[in-house]
Amino acid sequence: MDDEMTLRIANCSGFYGDRLSAAREMVEGGPIDVLTGDWLAELTMLILAGNRLKGRPGYAPTFLRQLEDVLGPCLDKGIKIVTNAGGLDPAGCAQAVHELAGRLGLSPAVAHVTGDDLTGRALDLVNADTGERLDATPLTANAYLGARPIAAALSAGADVVVTGRVTDAALVTGPGIWRYGWGPEDLDPLAGSVVAGHVIECGCQATGGNYAFFQDVPDLAHCGFPIAELRADGSAVITKHPGTGGLVSVGTVTAQLVYELGGPRYLGPDVVARFDTITLADDGPDRVLVSGVRGEPPPGTLKVAVNYLGGYRNTMTLVLTGLDIEAKARVAEEAVWARIPRDAFDSVDVTLTESGLLRITVMDADQRTAGRAFSSAVVETGLASYPGFYGLTPPGNASPYGVYWPVLVPAADVRPQVFLNGKELPPTEPTPTRPAPDAPTARPILDTLAAQPTPDTPDRSVASTSTGTPVAGTSTDRPAVRVPLGRIAGARSGDKGGNANLGVWTTTAARYDWLAAHLTTATLKELLPDLAGHRIDRYELPSIKALNFVVHGLLGRGVAASPRLDPQAKALGEELRARLVDLPADLYD
Structure with missing residues (x-):
């Protein structure tokens, strides 16, 4: 494929804490057009909120450590940088990029995207998965924005684009819109870019990392990060730089496609990508072509990641060895609850693992109850419990924990803002959406959307809940x-x-x-x-x-x-x- 016909988008981070050398490896390892990185797992937003409460940055500082290695080379080579490392403070992250650039003697055009932060707004806090209503005060509330603000920033000349909470795939779809000019009606190309983004968003998981058949992966210790060679029709070749460890195969790409997936209709703010229309094909060593993806109009809602403080938790782990493991576990529990009643806590979870670990986790609104009162009760049983008693956790205080609570808001109620070098750009046009049916809770909206087939695509998305009786291919007369x-x-x-x-x-x-x-x-x-x-x-x-x-x-x-x-x-x-x-x-x- 002619280089002019592809947009080479490289990933250098799959989570907050990924390999710091990856950005340099991707910039130096071969030609790329865009360098992206994903820092924002659902848990990361809660971590950043905790950091902010302690007076630390609300963005991912590890991004700046990577950027210091590559900002100059990226500017020299015309490589665009797109990241969601802005977290809860994209403006602060953009300012930090300017300050870093100044120390390096560089002058990049830096854009940042806001509008995702809905904290403090009156939200309908119905859980999009369970239909339950939250009666706590959100600590954070961030809508998953789409790709068009990123495209607008790149079109305005940005060298670096920093966002807060956007969909993971938007880091690939945004550059695709910028390069190829896709409009909201270009559903299939948009859907293809979403699939490509989903594949590379988790870094080395697309190139042999965490792969079921790991023994087939060469030099996993030096696994290369993935690249999506995105084409104008939305198809993409997934590959990696030559000479790096790892493997790109139909298997490794399939493994990432099914990761953190719900139904075949992958809902997003730019498009609904049909994962049941994907075609995968070998395209040479460490190259897999992803094509054929169909798209549908996006729903009229955006998902919002709400986090709130749930209380305090504590875990004590005991080791059970030798004979009569289950009986020993019962004795251990009885001894603990004799010292502090089980019903003293808001919730209790007791798990006996196959390897003989007895984990007792308690959660409560009161820090003292879940803290020393609990852990000391466990320690007190040390000489009056099962034979071979020993633990893996010392007595300690309870720690606060947060709860992730997904809700939906009308897409029209969320208006992204794009700033380039501190100056706001004209607003992007909202993406046309499929009207959402009336529903009393969020869940029926999702179910209804997931139940709408595309006319010319067979819908085998949901299988019946079978009783497991023998069916075709499992008859008893087949050896x-x-x-x-x-x-x-x-x-x-x-x-x-x-x-x-x-x-x-x-x-x-x-x-x-x-x-x-x-x-x-x-x-x-x-x-x-x-x-x-x-x-x-x-x-x-x-x-x-x-x-x-x-x-x-x-x-x-x-x-x-x-x-x-x-x-x-x-x-x-x-x-x-x-x-x-x-x-x-x-x-x-």
């Missing part, structure tokens, strides 16, 4: 072998607020047919009994040979408030892959 599911299927899992997402994919049409028939929600609950009490939505993505499950409420009230040892459900996919299934022998290699 079978009992093997871990992970021998023929990959998986990746993550968090979506209080819900967990679990994506599972395989490599051939025959294997996918078996997987889609066999892995029902009922079977999933049999394989992972911890999920039995949760509502699970199941979605089919046959174009990429994948299934996606959304496990509602598994993470409680979100990552910061989750009592799970794995609060972001990162390991859920690997737990599933280790479970034994009866696989038709002809599908096993």
Whole structure:
């Protein structure tokens, strides 16, 4: 493909704390046109709020450390820099960029985007996932803005664009609009860019990081960050710089496509991207072509990430070894609750892991109750409990925790502002949206949108909740072998607020047919009994040979408030892959 026909967008950060050398590696490793970085996980907004309360910056200072290495080279090479590292204070971050540039003897045009901060506004605090209403005061409230403010900043001549809360994919879609001039009616190109943005937003997870088949990935220790070669039609080649570690394959791209995914209709402020229309194809070594993505008009609402202070929490972890593990766990609990009543706390979670760790987490509005009163009660049992008693956590005070609470607002009520070198640019035109149906709560809006098929695209998005009875491809007269599911299927899992997402994919049409028939929600609950009490939505993505499950409420009230040892459900996919299934022998290699 002619370089003039592609926009090479490189990622250098997938989260707040990612590899500091990545920006320099991407700028020096080969030609790129745009350098992007994602700092804002849902948890990060809460971390930045805590920093701000302590008098620290409300943006990600690690961005400035990376920028110091590359600002000069980027200006020399004409590389644009687009980042959401502005967090809760994009104006402050932009000012810090100016100050850094001054120390380096440089004069970049720096833009920043505001308008996402809705803190203090009167919001309808109905949870978009559960329909519950929040009666607490928000600590932060930030709408997920779209890509057009970024495009406007680039069109006005910005060298560096700093945003607050935008969708992760907007960091790719914005440059795409700037380069190719896509209007709101160019739904398919916009949708393609959203998919490309979703693939590269998490850095090395697209190039072999956290990959189910990690043994196929060369030199993972020096994994290269991803690049999306975005084309005018919205298709993109996912690749990485030559000579870097890692792997770009249909498998690694599929793994990232199903990460933190809900249904096949991926709602955003610029477009609804149809993930069930994606086509993946090898395009050479470490190159995968992503094409065919269909788009629909965006909904008339924007998601708002609300965080509030939930109270205080404390966890004590005891180790159980030898014989009679479950009986020892009962004795340990009885000893603790004899010293402090279980009902003294707002909530209690007790988990016994397969490796013999007994984790007791308490949460309460009172810091003293959840603090020393609890941890001291556990320590007091040390010589009057089960044999082999020892713990992994010393007694300590409780720590405050926050809760993520997603709500919806009318898109028309949120007006982004773009500033270039401190001067406000003319406002961008609002994106035409699909009218939202009347609904008493937020959730029916999402459900209704997710239920509307595109006329010429078959809708296999939601599968019925099967009882797990034998179906096509699983008949008893077909020779079978009992093997871990992970021998023929990959998986990746993550968090979506209080819900967990679990994506599972395989490599051939025959294997996918078996997987889609066999892995029902009922079977999933049999394989992972911890999920039995949760509502699970199941979605089919046959174009990429994948299934996606959304496990509602598994993470409680979100990552910061989750009592799970794995609060972001990162390991859920690997737990599933280790479970034994009866696989038709002809599908096993």
